[in-house]
Amino acid sequence: MDRDGVVIKYVPYLSKVEQVELPLGAGEALKRWQDAGYLLIIITNQAGVGRGYYTLEDVEKVHNHIIEEYGKFGVTFTDIFICPHHPQDNCLCRKPAPKMIIDASKKHGVSLSQSLFVGDAPSDVQCAINAECQAVLVLTGRGKETLQNIAQYSRKVEIFDSLQDTVKLIPSP
8 A cells, every 4th residue: 555645644755753644544544454464564755855855764754653643543564665856866666657567466465456555646556557456536636637537447346435435346255
């Protein structure tokens, strides 16, 4: 899943712990996904590092705070993958390239065809499609803007108002 606009409220170039805010119901939602047996892996572009706006140490502090806040709900993130590069670096990891998702699937033995990728931006949706996993768009963060161009994608995209609503995708036991 994406970080900014999904796991936490969207703040452009968020770099400080004080800026972190969990979306309403997100803690409970991720706990339900976790309890259903899903691994919770964050895949995030952090171009602010490459642009010199903040450091990888700042990103790590933010991630530690996110882990702590979600821990209050009993949520454990399996892993966090970061692309710290400037968009013009033409790296292989920046979403919409699927490298971070593919690396996560290999590292944790996850089937991409059985995986979901939840995001709010066009790069998230395209990344999921490129990785051949199910794209899930949430209308938080930049999601409403992304929805305006949803017809451009080559595969079906599941759409939900929020991360909280994505629990409707959890199969019944």
